Amino acid sequence: MSGATVIIVEDDIGLNRAVARLLSIAGFHSRSFDSAEKLLESDAAPGADCFVFDIHLPGMTGVELLERLDAADIHRPVIFITAHDDLHTRHVARAGASYLTKPFTGQALIQAIDAALLLPT
Template identity: 45%
Template sequence: MDDDPDMLRGVKRLLRQYGYDSVLFPSAEALEEHDDFEEAFCIILDINLNGGSGIELRHRLKAAGISVPVIYMTGADNPAVRMAAFQSGCLAYLTKPFSAKSLIEPLGRASAG
């Protein structure tokens, strides 16, 4: 999930190119209202969302019993945010722009179990 539509489309194309199906969410609220995480093996979240934080969203999802692994991405890296991201239990923390490999490798680990 990212609040930038171009970034969303780019990530979706990249995932499709590597054989991953994805569901895009235009907002944190839309993701939180989603009720089918059965087949999800990973959530890709932007750290800075309109009106909120991807890390806070991750904590709300966990509190709701949704424990799907998370990969964070951000265009505004800083040490405190990076530490909070890793403390939340993420698979990866990617700084935009990031390479396809830096996204696909942790996805491969997530899909393997």
């Protein structure tokens, strides 16, 4: 959905910037944060249409961040990304969330976001 706002929370600054550029080229608006805590300190979350969260962030994890947003009644589709693809990681990425393993293609991320934006929240 072109024009949608996607919030990225990724501690790898290079990947964070690359994803933001990709989303811009694809017609999305994005806001990037390098930690869950920085997103929560901002006023950005309610304005998002979709989230892209690294699961293994320093401090609060992507899964814990999603739980905090749910508790604040901010329900948006989420795409989890991770370099640690194992049974435990897949288990903690709750059902219904998209899940991409690093490295992923730009096309795979855009397709996941497009599909997530079509889901009811």
